[in-house]
Amino acid sequence: MMRRIGTFPIVVIVLVAVYAAAKWGIPAFSRQVTGLPFPLPVPGTLMLFYMTLAVIALFLMVTFSEEGLTDFLRPIRKLLSGGYGQIARGLVLLAVPAIAAWQVYELTVPRAQVPASLRIQHPSSNFPVSSEGLHNPFDEPPEDEINVFIEQARANEVIFDPQVQDDIDAWADEWDPDHILEFLAAAPVKEFLTQLENDEVSHDIAEAAYREKILFEGRALYAMNCRACHGDSVAGDGPMADGFKLRPINFTDNGTIETIVVGYTFWRVENGGPGLPTEATPWDSAMPEWKLSLTEEQRWKIIQAEYDLAEKTPRIPEGHE
Ligand code: HEC
Numbered sequence: 466m467m468r469r470i471g472t473f474p475i476v477v478i479v480l481v482a483v484y485a486a487a488k489w490g491i492p493a494f495s496r497q498v499t500g501l502p503f504p505l506p507v508p509g510t511l512m513l514f515y516m517t518l519a520v521i522a523l524f525l526m527v528t529f530s531e532e533g534l535t536d537f538l539r540p541i542r543k544l545l546s547g548g549y550g551q552i553a554r555g556l557v558l559l560a561v562p563a564i565a566a567w568q569v570y571e572l573t574v575p576r577a578q579v580p581a582s583l584r585i586q587h588p589s590s591n592f593p594v595s596s597e598g599l600h601n602p603f604d605e606p607p608e609d610e611i612n613v614f615i616e617q618a619r620a621n622e623v624i625f626d627p628q629v630q631d632d633i634d635a636w637a638d639e640w641d642p643d644h645i646l647e648f649l650a651a652a653p654v655k656e657f658l659t660q661l662e663n664d665e666v667s668h669d670i671a672e673a674a675y676r677e678k679i680l681f682e683g684r685a686l687y688a689m690n691c692r693a694c695h696g697d698s699v700a701g702d703g704p705m706a707d708g709f710k711l712r713p714i715n716f717t718d719n720g721t722i723e724t725i726v727v728g729y730t731f732w733r734v735e736n737g738g739p740g741l742p743t744e745a746t747p748w749d750s751a752m753p754e755w756k757l758s759l760t761e762e763q764r765w766k767i768i769q770a771e772y773d774l775a776e777k778t779p780r781i782p783e784g785h786e
Pocket residue numbers: 586587687690691692693694695705709711712713714720721722725730733734737738750751752753755767768771
């Protein structure tokens with residue numbers, strides 16, 4: 466005849482099985498279902514739920530009949546009356562309070578914790594004061610730069626930023642336009658082209674057209690270099706944005722590029738996350754160090770486009786009108 470398993474071992478086996486299923490079984494199963502490279506752990510409160518329900522069910526089972534209870538208590542009585550030997554009894558009587566004491570100690574012992582600290586988004590400790598008065602050279606393009614642009618446009622030889630030139634050349638090859646600037650649909654550019662044809666160029670229209678060209682280059686450079694993180698809408702929601710604990714900045718938010726002087730924005734773009742002082746921790750900024758891969762001129766063009774796309778203006782430095 467098969468030996469019957471007692472009620473006590475069954476209770477222990479069921480408790481261990483329920484615990485193991487909740488602790489490791491469900492996370493492993495969740496991984497199969499979600500296909501994610503990590504398991505979804507069962508929250509502590511839910512663990513408590515499962516275990517409490519298991520204990521209640523076992524309690525009902527054990528106390529259902531007088532025999533059940535007697536069967537359950539039999540090994541305990543046997544142990545306490547020395548049926549398993551003096552040594553076994555002594556060990557259990559020591560182990561139970563020892564485990565309880567260890568649990569209480571674990572719960573109450575104070576732990577060293579890193580104090581919570583707020584991140585300073587605009588640390589200024591290593592921002593060079595000399596940068597504060599910087600302004601974007603494309604805000605007010607100098608006279609001779611505009612004259613060069615007019616000459617280039619007259620000869621239909623407008624030169625673009627090297628990062629966008631290839632695409633514009635490809636476009637020109639395909640469409641064979643009368644003038645290279647035709648791809649810019651903005652009104653000032655159209656007017657400028659008409660004036661060029663009639664050979665009566667007004668300086669103001671030329672300047673407006675030149676600004677459109679700079680903005681175009683800035684937007685294109687933004688799309689190529691910054692969009693992945695800061696997003697099409699410059700709202701910090703690019704396709705890569707969710708991957709960073711410290712989210713790429715939302716430029717349309719009033720607390721970002723509008724609250725800082727443009728020299729500061731320039732410095733931030735130039736030095737990226739690696740250039741930030743410790744006040745800007747505890748999370749590392751993924752913002753790249755753009756001085757390594759973009760020229761100063763390219764960075765100013767992008768900043769011009771960045772403020773334009775966000776419909777913001779930089780803060781005016783102290784003591785400047
Ligand atoms: C790899 C992702 C990534 C790319 C690409 C990226 N950024 Fe950032 N950027 C960030 C993150 C993350 C932050 C926010 C953390 C911080 O404060 O440094 C940030 C912050 C900034 C800030 C600071 C704004 C403020 O209010 O202090 C500016 C300005 C900025 N980025 C401009 C740019 C420009 C311009 C480009 C393209 C040339 C660019 N970023 C490309 C990730 C990126």
